[in-house]
Amino acid sequence: MDNVCFQQRLRECSSTSSSPQHQRPNNIGYLTSPMERKFTPLSMKPSPSRRDTEKDALEFEFLEGCKKSGVLDIDGLKQAVDPNEIHIIGLLGSGSCGVVESAMVKSKLMAVKTMYKNDNKENLKRILRDVRIMSLCNSPFIVTSYGYFMFDSSVKICMQIMSACCEKLLRRIYHSKLEFFPEYVAGHIVYSAISALDYLKERHSIIHRDIKPSNILFDDSGNIKLCDFGISGFMTNSMAHSKSEGCPPYMAPERLTIETNSKYDVRSDVWSLGITIYQLVTGIYPFPLNDMEFTTLTIIANLNLPSPSLKGETTRSFSPLFIEFLDFCLRKDVRERPEYKQLMKHDFFLDYDPSRGDFYKLKTINGNPSHVAEWFNSVIARSRCEDELKPIPNTPCVN
Numbered sequence: 535m536d537n538v539c540f541q542q543r544l545r546e547c548s549s550t551s552s553s554p555q556h557q558r559p560n561n562i563g564y565l566t567s568p569m570e571r572k573f574t575p576l577s578m579k580p581s582p583s584r585r586d587t588e589k590d591a592l593e594f595e596f597l598e599g600c601k602k603s604g605v606l607d608i609d610g611l612k613q614a615v616d617p618n619e620i621h622i623i624g625l626l627g628s629g630s631c632g633v634v635e636s637a638m639v640k641s642k643l644m645a646v647k648t649m650y651k652n653d654n655k656e657n658l659k660r661i662l663r664d665v666r667i668m669s670l671c672n673s674p675f676i677v678t679s680y681g682y683f684m685f686d687s688s689v690k691i692c693m694q695i696m697s698a699c700c701e702k703l704l705r706r707i708y709h710s711k712l713e714f715f716p717e718y719v720a721g722h723i724v725y726s727a728i729s730a731l732d733y734l735k736e737r738h739s740i741i742h743r744d745i746k747p748s749n750i751l752f753d754d755s756g757n758i759k760l761c762d763f764g765i766s767g768f769m770t771n772s773m774a775h776s777k778s779e780g781c782p783p784y785m786a787p788e789r790l791t792i793e794t795n796s797k798y799d800v801r802s803d804v805w806s807l808g809i810t811i812y813q814l815v816t817g818i819y820p821f822p823l824n825d826m827e828f829t830t831l832t833i834i835a836n837l838n839l840p841s842p843s844l845k846g847e848t849t850r851s852f853s854p855l856f857i858e859f860l861d862f863c864l865r866k867d868v869r870e871r872p873e874y875k876q877l878m879k880h881d882f883f884l885d886y887d888p889s890r891g892d893f894y895k896l897k898t899i900n901g902n903p904s905h906v907a908e909w910f911n912s913v914i915a916r917s918r919c920e921d922e923l924k925p926i927p928n929t930p931c932v933n
């Protein structure tokens with residue numbers, strides 16, 4: 535490997551705006567401003583001297599999208615909704631691109647994600663991707679979109695409301711000194727996330743590219759769904775061809791290396807899921823994190839250094855099947871890392887497939903009925919809401 539290129543790619547990654555300490559747009563507020571409530575399609579003709587065809591295409595897509603703005607599909611009923619009918623209740627979360635709030639819309643409780651538009655092409659690309667992919671998807675393992683609103687300076691996506699993301703749960707668990715995610719919950723997350731990722735790949739040729747604890751959501755019934763498609767990409771010949779952003783600490787080694795970062799496939803999401811699961815069950819991000827993100831990324835990208843493994847875990851015990859499954863996901867050399875279809879044949883995955891009847895693991899564990907919903911609700915009951923905002927030491931702070 536050309537060391538100069540490698541170092542350069544690592545520096546790019548560690549300085550990206552989607553680094554763990556995401557930068558937030560300074561115009562984010564909890565409340566919807568009166569400006570946003572008024573829908574006025576933009577006149578977006580760029581001046582001839584500053585013509586950028588890609589930006590023109592994005593702005594055209596935005597104008598086309600405006601035609602469907604304000605039409606929500608709520609429980610099978612399509613209806614035109616006035617932005618004034620969005621009654622914000624409270625903040626659910628925030629990310630690099632905007633805020634997510636709970637809201638009542640036409641007597642339906644929803645999550646409304648507001649993303650702020652600026653002059654930056656990448657910002658518009660990200661917003662449009664999120665809108666487009668959310669509208670496209672129909673999977674029990676992906677948060678459902680009801681529709682969206684487009685305004686001059688922002689876009690709102692109205693979606694199914696979930697109860698908490700894995701990151702918030704992990705923070706609650708850590709600060710209340712509860713047991714980290716049990717293996718059977720990890721199994722349920724693996725089953726749901728891989729089903730969602732496989733659906734995205736097979737049905738829409740989409741790669742998620744941003745798998746991390748904050749993008750995996752729980753509802754009160756124990757359902758697990760993926761969200762946040764802002765940096766997802768469309769693949770050609772099963773390969774992604776853009777060196778798009780992501781969250782560097784969860785990026786696969788091949789995405790950190792200059793020769794391969796613009797040509798990778800869904801196996802990079804397998805790695806990110808592996809790191810996420812490792813963190814949820816041990817409570818620890820598996821690489822040393824210090825002020826120099828560059829150092830962390832160098833360790834991840836170095837194929838000669840060992841991968842994290844639950845084999846060495848001394849504080850908790852895990853089944854050999856789970857350990858093996860995670861070891862497969864965390865193979866540093868992408869050529870040795872399995873794709874979804876291979877992982878879906880692994881016994882650990884199959885144990886959590888509800889269609890397997892008596893073999894379905896969540897029916898009984900040690901003879902006792904065991905449900906993810908019970909676990910989730912007991913964590914919520916036994917921990918404090920304010921802890922969701924407190925970071926965990928040595929863990930990427932992604933939101």
Ligand SMILES: Nc1ncnc2c1ncn2[C@@H]1O[C@H](COP(=O)(O)OP(=O)(O)OP(=O)(O)O)[C@@H](O)[C@H]1O
Binds near residue numbers: 630634744748762764
């Ligand atoms: N449908 C939802 N229901 C409940 N909470 C949600 C929902 N969608 C998102 N959230 C919360 O809001 C947080 C931020 O959402 P999201 O990741 O979509 O924003 P983002 O700006 O794209 O963030 P990122 O910086 O991770 O890319 C999530 O981590 C989660 O806690």
